[in-house]
Amino acid sequence: MVDTDHDGTIDLAEAQAAAGKVFDAAETDKxxxxxxxxxKGRLSKKDLKAADTDSDGTLDRxxxxxxxxxxxxxxxxxxxxxxxxxELKFPAGRSLLQLLK
Ligand SMILES: [Ca+2]
Ligand SMILES: [Ca+2]
Ligand SMILES: [Ca+2]
Structure with missing residues:
Protein backbone atom coordinates (compact mmCIF):
# COMPACT_ATOMS: atom_id res chain seq x y z
CA MET A 1 0.00 0.00 0.00
CA VAL A 2 2.82 2.37 0.93
CA ASP A 3 5.00 1.16 -1.94
CA THR A 4 3.21 3.11 -4.64
CA ASP A 5 5.75 2.45 -7.41
CA HIS A 6 5.74 -1.29 -6.54
CA ASP A 7 9.51 -1.69 -6.62
CA GLY A 8 9.46 -3.67 -3.39
CA THR A 9 10.96 -0.88 -1.29
CA ILE A 10 9.72 2.29 0.37
CA ASP A 11 11.46 5.60 -0.22
CA LEU A 12 10.99 8.72 1.86
CA ALA A 13 8.58 10.31 -0.61
CA GLU A 14 6.33 7.23 -0.46
CA ALA A 15 6.55 7.14 3.33
CA GLN A 16 5.61 10.81 3.60
CA ALA A 17 2.76 10.47 1.11
CA ALA A 18 1.35 7.57 3.12
CA ALA A 19 1.88 9.45 6.37
CA GLY A 20 0.06 12.49 4.98
CA LYS A 21 -2.96 10.31 4.18
CA VAL A 22 -2.86 8.76 7.64
CA PHE A 23 -2.65 12.22 9.16
CA ASP A 24 -5.72 13.39 7.21
CA ALA A 25 -7.68 10.25 8.07
CA ALA A 26 -6.75 10.44 11.77
CA GLU A 27 -7.48 14.15 12.02
CA THR A 28 -11.17 13.72 12.58
CA ASP A 29 -12.05 17.01 14.32
CA LYS A 30 -10.34 19.06 11.57
CA LYS A 40 -5.22 5.94 18.47
CA GLY A 41 -2.11 4.43 19.97
CA ARG A 42 0.16 5.00 16.97
CA LEU A 43 2.48 6.92 19.28
CA SER A 44 3.30 6.51 22.95
CA LYS A 45 2.90 9.58 25.16
CA LYS A 46 6.65 9.87 25.33
CA ASP A 47 7.08 9.70 21.54
CA LEU A 48 4.28 12.22 21.02
CA LYS A 49 5.97 14.62 23.42
CA ALA A 50 9.32 14.19 21.70
CA ALA A 51 7.81 14.86 18.26
CA ASP A 52 5.78 17.84 19.51
CA THR A 53 8.44 20.47 18.84
CA ASP A 54 6.21 23.47 19.65
CA SER A 55 4.98 21.75 22.86
CA ASP A 56 1.29 22.41 22.30
CA GLY A 57 0.38 18.82 23.17
CA THR A 58 -0.59 17.86 19.62
CA LEU A 59 1.18 17.19 16.32
CA ASP A 60 0.56 19.33 13.28
CA ARG A 61 1.24 17.96 9.82
CA GLU A 87 14.75 -3.28 7.04
CA LEU A 88 11.02 -2.91 7.68
CA LYS A 89 11.07 -5.97 9.93
CA PHE A 90 13.47 -4.41 12.42
CA PRO A 91 12.01 -2.45 15.36
CA ALA A 92 12.91 0.88 13.73
CA GLY A 93 11.14 -0.15 10.55
CA ARG A 94 8.10 -1.34 12.45
CA SER A 95 7.86 1.90 14.41
CA LEU A 96 7.90 3.78 11.10
CA LEU A 97 5.16 1.57 9.65
CA GLN A 98 2.96 2.36 12.65
CA LEU A 99 2.83 5.95 11.43
CA LEU A 100 1.89 4.92 7.89
CA LYS A 101 -1.23 2.89 8.48
CA1 LIG B 1 -7.43 17.12 15.41
CA1 LIG C 1 2.72 20.56 18.21
CA1 LIG D 1 18.01 0.77 2.99
Whole structure:
Protein backbone atom coordinates (compact mmCIF):
# COMPACT_ATOMS: atom_id res chain seq x y z
CA MET A 1 0.00 0.00 0.00
CA VAL A 2 2.82 2.37 0.93
CA ASP A 3 5.00 1.16 -1.94
CA THR A 4 3.21 3.11 -4.64
CA ASP A 5 5.75 2.45 -7.41
CA HIS A 6 5.74 -1.29 -6.54
CA ASP A 7 9.51 -1.69 -6.62
CA GLY A 8 9.46 -3.67 -3.39
CA THR A 9 10.96 -0.88 -1.29
CA ILE A 10 9.72 2.29 0.37
CA ASP A 11 11.46 5.60 -0.22
CA LEU A 12 10.99 8.72 1.86
CA ALA A 13 8.58 10.31 -0.61
CA GLU A 14 6.33 7.23 -0.46
CA ALA A 15 6.55 7.14 3.33
CA GLN A 16 5.61 10.81 3.60
CA ALA A 17 2.76 10.47 1.11
CA ALA A 18 1.35 7.57 3.12
CA ALA A 19 1.88 9.45 6.37
CA GLY A 20 0.06 12.49 4.98
CA LYS A 21 -2.96 10.31 4.18
CA VAL A 22 -2.86 8.76 7.64
CA PHE A 23 -2.65 12.22 9.16
CA ASP A 24 -5.72 13.39 7.21
CA ALA A 25 -7.68 10.25 8.07
CA ALA A 26 -6.75 10.44 11.77
CA GLU A 27 -7.48 14.15 12.02
CA THR A 28 -11.17 13.72 12.58
CA ASP A 29 -12.05 17.01 14.32
CA LYS A 30 -10.34 19.06 11.57
CA UNK A 31 -8.47 21.40 13.87
CA UNK A 32 -5.25 20.91 11.90
CA UNK A 33 -3.48 18.78 14.46
CA UNK A 34 -3.63 15.24 15.79
CA UNK A 35 -3.83 14.63 19.52
CA UNK A 36 -3.25 11.40 21.46
CA UNK A 37 -6.88 10.40 21.01
CA UNK A 38 -6.81 10.89 17.24
CA UNK A 39 -3.50 9.01 16.97
CA LYS A 40 -5.22 5.94 18.47
CA GLY A 41 -2.11 4.43 19.97
CA ARG A 42 0.16 5.00 16.97
CA LEU A 43 2.48 6.92 19.28
CA SER A 44 3.30 6.51 22.95
CA LYS A 45 2.90 9.58 25.16
CA LYS A 46 6.65 9.87 25.33
CA ASP A 47 7.08 9.70 21.54
CA LEU A 48 4.28 12.22 21.02
CA LYS A 49 5.97 14.62 23.42
CA ALA A 50 9.32 14.19 21.70
CA ALA A 51 7.81 14.86 18.26
CA ASP A 52 5.78 17.84 19.51
CA THR A 53 8.44 20.47 18.84
CA ASP A 54 6.21 23.47 19.65
CA SER A 55 4.98 21.75 22.86
CA ASP A 56 1.29 22.41 22.30
CA GLY A 57 0.38 18.82 23.17
CA THR A 58 -0.59 17.86 19.62
CA LEU A 59 1.18 17.19 16.32
CA ASP A 60 0.56 19.33 13.28
CA ARG A 61 1.24 17.96 9.82
CA UNK A 62 4.79 19.30 9.78
CA UNK A 63 5.62 17.69 13.12
CA UNK A 64 4.10 14.39 12.03
CA UNK A 65 6.04 14.33 8.77
CA UNK A 66 9.25 15.33 10.55
CA UNK A 67 8.80 12.35 12.85
CA UNK A 68 8.24 10.11 9.83
CA UNK A 69 11.47 11.38 8.28
CA UNK A 70 13.35 10.81 11.51
CA UNK A 71 12.04 7.25 11.82
CA UNK A 72 12.69 6.60 8.15
CA UNK A 73 16.35 7.51 8.60
CA UNK A 74 16.60 5.36 11.72
CA UNK A 75 15.10 2.45 9.79
CA UNK A 76 17.57 2.80 6.91
CA UNK A 77 20.91 1.70 8.40
CA UNK A 78 22.51 1.08 4.99
CA UNK A 79 21.58 4.64 4.09
CA UNK A 80 20.56 3.86 0.51
CA UNK A 81 17.44 6.01 0.81
CA UNK A 82 15.02 3.10 0.57
CA UNK A 83 13.62 0.59 3.02
CA UNK A 84 13.43 -3.00 1.87
CA UNK A 85 11.33 -5.74 3.45
CA UNK A 86 14.22 -6.78 5.67
CA GLU A 87 14.75 -3.28 7.04
CA LEU A 88 11.02 -2.91 7.68
CA LYS A 89 11.07 -5.97 9.93
CA PHE A 90 13.47 -4.41 12.42
CA PRO A 91 12.01 -2.45 15.36
CA ALA A 92 12.91 0.88 13.73
CA GLY A 93 11.14 -0.15 10.55
CA ARG A 94 8.10 -1.34 12.45
CA SER A 95 7.86 1.90 14.41
CA LEU A 96 7.90 3.78 11.10
CA LEU A 97 5.16 1.57 9.65
CA GLN A 98 2.96 2.36 12.65
CA LEU A 99 2.83 5.95 11.43
CA LEU A 100 1.89 4.92 7.89
CA LYS A 101 -1.23 2.89 8.48
CA1 LIG B 1 -7.43 17.12 15.41
CA1 LIG C 1 2.72 20.56 18.21
CA1 LIG D 1 18.01 0.77 2.99
Missing amino acids: DGTVDAKEL KEYLALVEQRFKAADPDNDGTLDAR
